[in-house]
Amino acid sequence: KVIEDKVIPWGTEEITYDLLGNFNASFSTHSTIVNDTTMYHIPNGQREMLFYVPKYKYKLYANDFDMIKDYPNDKYMEMAISFDKNYTLKEVQKMLPTSAHQTWYWIDNYAKSTDYRDEPESGRWLLGISKPSPQLGAKLTTTKIKTEADFLNELKKTDPGEMKNLKNRQENGLVIGVVVTGAKEELLSLRNKPYVKAASLGAVVDKY
8 A cells, every 4th residue: 555655565365266257355454443433454553444425324424634633744644535425536636625635536336325324335345546646656556547437448348237337327426535645734624625524544654
């Protein structure tokens, strides 16, 4: 995992395929849930970001801005911003403050529901568009997806049915959240923005 110009070891994932093309994934890590809005990654002890689907209701939403305002200034951190509704990729790129570096966009592939959800989403299985931040992140990724159309074209290769469902929803925008990185003042620029439904802190690293 890359936060600004720092790399954090995050564990390994092993995927095995059988002759029919079915796969099984196993991870060298696991997560520990502390409470309704806090999860930690084991073994490195970093916080994991949580995500809140706009069309679902939750009894409690993470608001970690209050926490990070007390952090020292010599830290870089990542934060998951869950939106109040769907937006297009261009809308998101324009409406967020430039001080918060956008590194990943969460794609909406959820069915409509008005029910309460017991818990927010973990980041492990979410669909999204990566936007590597600083040069180090760009060097460590092979992504060529820059638009919703690019994303749908790639998804079509592996899951045509899901691609069709997403394409039908594209009119209202596919993006329901974003991961941003930066120092605390840069992330606090998002505080009280009307489009922010929840803010969940992830990993934190030293600047120097």
